[in-house]
Amino acid sequence: MRIHTHFFCLWALSLAMLAWWLAQMAPWGAMVRLGAGLAAAALWLGWAGWRMWRCRRDGAARELLLPGLLDLPQGWRDGRATVVELESPRGAYVAAEDGMLRAMVPTPALLERAVAELVAWRRGSPPDALALRLEAAAECGEAAWLGRLQAWRQAIADVERRLACRLPVYLLVGFPAPARCSGIGGTLGVVLQGSSSASLRQWREWLDDWRSRTELQPPVLGDEDARARFDLRLRAGAVGGWLGTQVLPALLQGATPAPAVGLQGIALLPTQGRDAALSPWGRCRQALSGLTVRSLSIGKSEREGVPRSWLFGLEPGGRLPAAWRLALSLWLLACLTALAAFAASAWSNRVLLERLSANVAHYRSLPMERDVERREALSVLESDARELQSHADLGVPLRLGFGFYRAQPWRERIVRLIADYRPPAAVPASVLLDSLSLFDSGKAVLRVGAEMALKPALAALALYPERNVLVAGHTDSVGQSEANQRLSLERAAAVRDWLAHATGLPLTRFAIQGYGATRPLASNDDVEGRARNRRVEITLLPTLPVK
Structure with missing residues (x-):
């Protein structure tokens, strides 16, 4: 089998380019996209190389069944009707005549191999039709004859499965005719024309209808040619009845062990040869008439090839040349690539807009008191703003292009949000509370009306409820x-208990410390200095992140 290496390489390269293109369209990182593209290229090129190696190995391991293909003109590869004739009496060979190419196959075991060589020679195009020759007067046993038909049915099914397409099948039935009918056989031609999807019941109806119309044409008295034609029609009608009861069920009935063949037409061909009594046709006549059928010699048939006129509906050039098929395949691949690119771009833009919308909504949902989270959300918005600015300066990336980009308004909104950010007012390092306004002299119990003096501490805790609190007492x-x-220490504990009760914060958020007179703010030598030193100091401590 000859393999067209450039077709495989070009097809593999096109698929690799498609995979690389789709990888570029995906919203992944640059290294991921590059790795995906290289992996796709290596995969497809490896597949193409493996296919070529296997085909070359198989081709070298065996000789060509149809070596005559190599001697045919290159113009016969495309634009010519090609028929594989089954049950050839002279072995496997090819013949180019009557404007069509014939490949002769003698046995079912050689059909798949012959079709594979023919398809490779035609650059991937399957044959236009299969023509199964059947001699009604050939002498053979009933079991052998039915087994032969079943074998051809199975071989045709194997070929269709390998080619992944249905092949029209023509049944060419030769039946014996006396010598006086020679020369007028061409008047019969193709007697039936059906559909490759017709069932056994439909074919039987067509055969019965044709037989009834044939029998209604009586001969003209005194006209020897008319009598010969009438005799020929009667013989053909009888053969048609035999086809409907014996032959067609073997080819069309049931779906096992092989599916039914796609029978396209039946041609009844009068031949000159031996009319054997033990032939399938002879046994059928004997069963119908109850008479003994004798073997008669009515001449010798010289016909080998089937005339093209008998294969109705078979027009040469039904398929495009290989170059055009390749161009069409690449064009379809380009269309699929464009559709995939459009879909990937629309999806990527949708993901981008959803991400921008979610980031903006999250930032706006955070109150000013949660400044740490606001700063984290703001850094995300700044990253989005840089990304959108690069789109405006350097152009929209390919994965977001093709007219689907709608993120420009979001850049302006995000820039305004970033510009409008204002950090909260600085948190006081500590709140100093005069002990005289909180406690009586020498006491550690809050006096009546001390709540007014504690309001500054409550205001600080309301702004930063997430911070810890240190309450320190001084004398x-x-x-x-x-x-x-x-x-x-007791005064610090009293202030802590009141703040925890007023704010609802757990005691674990508070720490107390009693320093006594160890940390004075002023000199203890005068009354004013001692008054400043008697105090309660409340400090807000930042919450350390957990590592």
Whole structure:
């Protein structure tokens, strides 16, 4: 089998380019797209190389069944009707005559091999038809004759499965005719023309209708040619009845072990040869008439090839040349690539718009108090703004092109959101509360009306509820240091309990510390200095991220 290497390479290259194109259209990273394209190219080129190696190996392992194909003109590859004639009595060969190419196959076992060589020689085009020759007067047993038909049916099914297409089948039935009918056989020609999808019942109806019309044409008295034609029609009608009851069921009935053949037409061909009593046709006549049929010699048939006029509906050039088929395949591949690119672009733009919309909505949903999350969302918007700005400066990438890009208005919205961002007011490092406004002298219980003095601390906690709170108590240096230390700690605990109750925050968010007189703000030598040192200091601590 000859393999056209350039066709395989071009087709594999086209598929690799399609895979690379689709990878570029996908919303992946650059390295992922590059890797996908290289993997697709390697896969398809490897497949093409494997196909060529296997076909060359198979071709070298065996000789050509139809070597005559190599001697035919190149113009016969395309534009010529090609018929594979089955049951050839002279073996396997090819013949170019009558404006058509004939490939002769003698046995069912050689059909698939012969068709494979023919398809390879025709650059991938299957044959236009199969013509099964059947001699009604050939001497053979009933079982052998039916087995032969079943074998051809199975071989045709195998070829159709390999080619992935249905092949029209013509049944060429030769029946014996006396010598006085010679010369007028061409008047019969093709007697039936059907459809490759017709059932056994339809073919039987067509045969019965044709037989009834044939028998209604009586001969003209005194006209020897008319009598010969009438005799020929009667013989053909009888053969038609035999076809409907014996031959067609073997080819069309049931779907197992092989599907029915696509019978396109039946031609009854009068021949000169031996009319054997033990032929399928002879046994059928004997069963119908109850008479003994004798074997008669009525001459010798010289016909080998089937005239093209008998294969009705078979026109040369029914398929495009291989170059045109390749061009059409590449054009269809380009159309599919364009459709895939449009679909991928529309999908990528939809994903982009959904992402931008979700990022903007998330940023707007965050209150100012949650500034840490707002800054994280703002950094995402800044990344989106840089991406959209690159689209405006460098052009829209291919995966977002083809007129589907609709992200330009979003760039302006995101830029405005970024420009409108204002950080919250600085958090006071600490809130100082005068102990005299909170506690009586020497006491650690909040006095009546202390809530007004604690409002600044509540305001700070309301702005930053996520922060931890340190409450530290301080005293002056009057008295014993241990007592001052204990008093400062108790006052810090009292303020902590009130803040936790007022804000609803858990106690775990608070820490207390009593410093006594160890951290004065002023000198303890005068009254004003000691008043400044008696205080409660509330500090908001940032929440450390968990690693």
